[in-house]
Amino acid sequence: MSASSQSPLLQVHDLSVWYPAGKAWVKAVRNVDFEIMPGEIVAIVGESGCGKTTLASALVGLRDWRSGELILDGNALDPRQAKTWKQLRTQVQMVFQDPFSSLNPRQTLSEILLGPQRANGISGSAAQIRAIEALEQVGLCATDLNKFPHAFSGGQRQRIGIARALALKTRLLVCDEPTSALDVSVQAQILLLLQDLRKRLGLSILLISHDLAVVRALADRVMVMYLGSVVEEIPAAQLFSCARHPYTRALLASVPTLRIGSPPQLLVGEIPSLTQLPSGCVFASRCAIARPQCKLAEPIFEKVAPNCRVRCPYHGDLA
């Protein structure tokens, strides 16, 4: 857990990402504020299409920003300039969901780990040493350098993906569903590794996930997204006990648990289209406590407790 006296590693204000869809726009991410402290693990959760992956890609410069400010270590950078992202490349790195498609099958581990370094001006024995260090940090060893990805299991490949980011001495790891392609016993290994890297290296981690139990166990803070905007922000320790937004509640209630006799609760209704967002609260069409006035204006993102913000003025109606 980061000390409050520290200043954020990365801050983003008012980020929007729109995709063109014919004459319309798909507003995938709408006016999101985000910050992460050194050594902090922040999770973003939500259903498919809520914008969590778009947000992650935007933070590593893989999407064009429609609007937004980017602040690294207190210095404002211009997200529309290529050199900003060049500069950020060694600070912020991404780990992808599918460890099979995110590693080039025709490159050895050595090439996989040296390539990104070469692109960032690190070569020779310095790069070699970093590659070995990174491999050891994820629990692999120097003798693996000449092997190809096919020699490794899914969990090991995901370690290689993490090592590729660590070789650049990255400070923020953006992990997009890092364990959803893995079996549950292997998933636990990767989660423990991420926790360990945070402790040993002071790494910040942005974790994109749809698995609320994973988020609860690994993250410090959780942001819940629905249709492109953040509807709730809450410390992970309070996620299961104190979630306030009706959408967060519905999400929590729909997870099948190992407790027999507590069946998942159904969330009714279809998700509105991102090209034709309804006016007012975008969750109103599926909300159990919606009132007529919810459709009039989009609710503000209001601070309701320390470190807790929620985008629903009527959350008190939920017991």
Place this chain on the structure above:
Amino acid sequence: MSDASLLQVEGMSVAFRAGSGDWIAVTEDVSFSIARGEVFALVGESGCGKSVTAMGLVGLLPTPGAQVLAGRALLDGEDLLTTTKDRLCAIRGHQVCVIFQEPAAALNPVRTILSQLREVCPDQERIESMMVRAGFSDRTRVLKSFPHELSGGMLQRVMIVMALLPGPQLLIADEPTTALDVTVQAQVMEILKQMCKETGTGLLLITHNLGLVAQYADRVAVMYAGRMVESATVAQLLAKPCHPYTLGLIRAVPEGHDSVDSLQPIAGTVPRPAEFDCGCRFRNRCPHADALCIAKPLPQDVEFGHVVSCVHWRAIR
């Protein structure tokens, strides 16, 4: 349980042909039974043989690369494993139907939902009533739609309708909700279970998600490296897992953990089929393993309906 048994699988083994031309057994001695209206779950991690077993039952293994080596699978007294290809073809889509993981890949993209459902059952009234039962409030629009116009959850519900239209005795659902969001998963599973109970259809649910098993299955078998290691009612398995692998699987689920520090991953890796020997296949990862584990573990009764294949089961936990 067995008196109303719909499907009885005994000693089923499946082999794949390796690059060298040798046949390698990937599943061995798999036995279970499913009663009418029962939800039976087959759980395990990737490569444990759960899908291979299910596909072997209905003759959908890739040929000539795979074959059923041994065993019987009696559906209402008829052996699915030795029957002719033509007969199996008649059984599939009538007595036994399958729902696959990826609904978008299972539907024809250039035909409407209605025309695809009609192929299975020409009776429009039956189609409409099943659509209502599957929770479609605007069935007229959905029936006129093409697959790309519907969401993943809707497509999977269409697949459920399609699979249940012929009134099958047995439905095989292979990871039916893995491609769906949890909110949609709850809805799809609820409908699937409800419709099977109503029609008395037996459901073979293939999944890796223990939460789904806990919530929707009646009985469960855990598979590891091609063998069934434990089978029980869901309540028995969750209350008293007796195989070290089952216990490891349950402990690796992050549910209820306040911190990842208390998670206990299973160390080591699953042996590959070429490395299978007759001893316990979990022994290289098992904290209880000793010299006894080199012999083939025989199924032992824990209590009525609960069978485990581990010599050390009394010492587990």
